[in-house]
Amino acid sequence: MPIEQIAPELANIMDISQSILELGNGYGGDNGPAEGPLWWKEGEYLLFSDIGNNRRMKLIPGGSISIVQEPTNRANGLTRDPQGRLLACEHETRRVTRQEPDGSITVVASSYRGRRLNRPNDVIVKSDGSIYFTDPGFPTPGLDLDFNGVFHVTPDLGTITLICWDFSRPNGLAFSPDESVLYINDTRRRHIRAFDVEPNGMPLVATDRIFCDLGGDRPGNPDGMKVDIDGNVYCGGSGGLWVMDALGKHLGTVDHGAPGTTNMAFGGEDWKTLYFTTRHTLGSVQTKTKGLSVPAGS
DSSP states (O other): OOEEESSGGGGGTSOTTSOOEEEEEOOOBTTBOEEEEEEEGGGTEEEEEEGGGTEEEEEOTTSOEEEEESOOSSEEEEEEOTTOOEEEEETTTTEEEEEOTTSOEEEEESEETTEEOSOOOOEEEOTTSOEEEEEOBTBSTTOSOSSOEEEEEOTTSOOEEEEEOOOSSEEEEEEOTTSOEEEEEETTTTEEEEEEBOTTSOBOGGGOEEEEEOOOSSSOOOOSEEEBTTOOEEEEETTEEEEEOTTOOEEEEEOOSSSOEEEEEEESTTSOEEEEEESSEEEEEEOSSOBOOOOOOO
């Protein structure tokens, strides 16, 4: 299972001759795949979601994988806010939550204009504490919203704003290193869209553009997404995990052999290990560039 080099620039980002490591398998099931990897810096371990088995897993690099929480309300995407608190998109309860330092749970968002959210999928937090999440699910029977939205929540959790509503299936989202561009992918349309971000944190709709089309004749769709400090973008696509430069040029593909890449996260002591999940496995590759770090707790 090789790393496929499409452009010479890929060699500046990763060693294309390295082995792609499988770190664990047997996750996921009928109710969802492995998902949501998140590096926990102060503990030097990786968390990830096993949606199908309704549990959260912990990988100690070079050691074991264990269960750290069960059940999780079938949590999917995970991230941390500037205070290091854990945020999770919960499928079963149709909400986004935040875990406080004392272990209590704060609901970040569960409804929009009096109607319950669909199935929050992935979440990111801007450096000012603003929260952004995707909410696909429509037209699944029994849901309240008649669209698939992308939402913004103010740092004080006082206001939720619908910022995009024309995606077929919004999924992963990420910021450029300077937070001037917001990337959101669409699983069904197999592409990533990019928006310039206004000073108030809202995406400027007039700048909406296709950043990269990740379609092809091999299995694999956009899902979770990450960015490194040089602005390169990482996302699942046809044939594996795609690496793109800051202009959307496809540089290469990590062909891990699974039908799709569900999510990824940078981690390790130097933020140069790229962990990724597929439907049933956890794997990793090494990069030469650092990923954008996730805040740690105090």
